[in-house]
Amino acid sequence: MKTAIIGGGASGFFAAINTKENFPNSEVSIFEKSSKLLSKVLVSGGGRCNVTNSENSISNFSKSYPRGENHLKKLFGRFNNQNTIEWFENRGVEIVAEEDGRMFPKSNTSQTIYDLFISESKNLGVRVNLKSSVTSLIQEGEKISVQVNGQKLLFDKVIVCTGGSPKLEGFDWLKILDHKIESPVPSLFTFNIPNEKITQLMGLSVPSALVSIEGTKLRSTGPLLITHWGFSGPAVLKLSSFGARNLSDKNYNFRMGISWCGENNFEKVKEEIQSIINTNQKKKLFKIRPYNFPKRLWSYLLERSDLSAEKPYSELGTKQLNKLVQIICNDSYVVSGKTTYKEEFVTCGGINLESINFKTMESKHIKNLYFAGEILDIDGITGGFNFQSAWTTAFIASKLN
Ligand SMILES: Cc1cc2nc3c(=O)[nH]c(=O)nc-3n(C[C@H](O)[C@H](O)[C@H](O)COP(=O)(O)OP(=O)(O)OC[C@H]3O[C@@H](n4cnc5c(N)ncnc54)[C@H](O)[C@@H]3O)c2cc1C
Known part of the structure; x- marks a missing residue:
């Protein structure tokens, strides 16, 4: 099985690593349009990466999302902040809470999260393609054709993790696939x-x-x-x-x-x-x-x-x-x-949630196409909630159900 992950940010890496762990024999390739990986992770939380929040009631946690609350409430039953903490700790990164609930790597630097994602993906054999901007996705029978740098590549599964876009035109390449887009406006x-x-x-x-x-x-x-x-x-x-x-x-x-x-x-x-x-x-x-x-x-x-x-x-x-x-x-x-707000800002808007099957994160319009992270019309308040929704949606998408 060949899986393409579009976007080398937080949700892209989380999806790639989990996909490769779920399907060790599959070929997993990340396509990142820029020459840098995980750039938001590196600058996040003032360079400390506020990975999640310690709030322990799923109901209260979900209330921190002006968009996406109800869907996330269900998804957090499958992968929540506790699972995030375990996920990182199982891979040697201790996560600690501050008094206000924000949680950071114990090292207090986002470099730790960056290093973990890079080394895990390398060890698992995830293929990383830089300067690879995906310009269109076309359904071809059960497969999806990915247009990247003038080439057409065929994949069995595609997870789109391209993050928020400040302009509506940024979503044009997905509109043609029938997905309704909520026009983006800034939040935070x-x-x-x-x-x-x-x-x-x-x-x-x-x-x-x-x-x-x-x-x-x-x-x-x-x-x-x-x-x-x-x-x-x-x-x-x-x-x-x-x-x-x-x-x-x-x-x-x-x-x-x-x-x-x-x-x-x-x-x-x-x-x-x-x-x-x-x-x-x-x-x-x-x-x-x-x-x-x-x-x-x-x-x-x-x-x-x-x-x-x-x-x-x-x-x-x-x-x-x-x-x-x-x-x-x-x-x-x-x-x-x-x-x-320089410490954290996100996009309100993105792929309309009606277009997504939240049991799998698969598109309701295109089989074998999944979405995760900020590209969805999901965003939260400050405090680690935006990364948590990226981890959760990427984790569910990586099951490729
Ligand atoms: C300054 C700042 C600080 C933040 N700090 C925190 C924090 O501490 N805690 C928190 O919870 N949230 C924080 N956030 C929000 C958080 O960073 C985002 O919600 C999160 O990164 C979303 O992850 P993502 O993978 O969906 O998108 P991104 O991290 O934005 O990654 C998307 C990637 O896709 C690539 N891409 C886009 N289009 C294409 C294409 N067509 N082809 C190929 N690649 C493409 C982009 O170049 C990018 O690398 C912060 C945001 C900012 C801006």
Whole structure:
């Protein structure tokens, strides 16, 4: 049996190694269009490769995928983060968790993952073809003809692992095979808020903010980071992921809401401030910070509420109190534009999931053609979820059922 793997990235190598292990007598060839293998793996996670996440409930794990959640939930029953950890550990690479759930090779460098994939594929006899861009796939009876560098090569099985493409044209060669393509838009980015005074607080973060897109139901909670161009941090990245298509439609011009104290609503915040007033009548506003806000943020929020930091709590009138509470739990900023999050970015969109048989990852349109990785309309939030979906879909595809 001859199998072609199109794409020499994360899912391509995972598929190639597992295919060769499942079918030792088969011929497995990777075709990579560039002159480099596994380039995203090498730069991933800031050069550390965040291979998966330690979340141990499959249901919660799946919720980290704005696109693909339901299909992945079933696939994780067959290959999940625990299987990923074992897969690497069985091959001598220890995977360790950080406090926030992200998991990395113990060596703390993505080179370890790269080296493992290269040596495993070499030892198993996987053929690797660089500078080999596949330009078309044609069904020929039970076989598939792969057009590469002007040559037509016949294969029994083909696994497409070509990753995301920022442009719809990048999927043209697959459209002709009847697969519906969801137009690609970026996911995992940070928000620009030009000319806003708050950017002077760059570097400052709050551990649990609630951020939302006004006029939609999109919201997320988590750490919020103020940068010199706007807002970043897990809460914003998650919001950009769940809102990827909606925000693209808005051309990245929208109003975002921020509750600086997470899920606490107006009444709760008012109670909190009221209790400070009751017990600290004479203290000045800047002296006592609700929710343990960082000093500079508290001064900024007071100023934004038109309050002097020198004012004693006892002199806070009802109107002023309401305004302050409103700013704390219902602040609002105009976002215009986005900035790529350099640690990780992915494509929302790709092969429509209706085109795939998720028991096998085989195309419903072309027999013996399989898909894995980011080329599918599957993507997750940051934290190792994108690699996990690449490993899982590649593992299932490599069964070649
Ligand atoms: C900077 C950065 C950091 C990231 N860090 C993390 C992280 O730490 N954790 C995480 O979970 N996710 C991370 N991601 C996301 C993760 O890298 C991707 O989701 C993952 O690499 C997808 O794997 P893939 O094999 O589907 O695609 P890719 O890794 O993109 O590989 C696709 C390969 O196919 C090749 N190719 C494309 N078209 C053709 C063609 N026609 N013929 C032949 N070859 C072709 C490409 O050149 C490429 O080598 C990061 C992404 C970026 C950009």
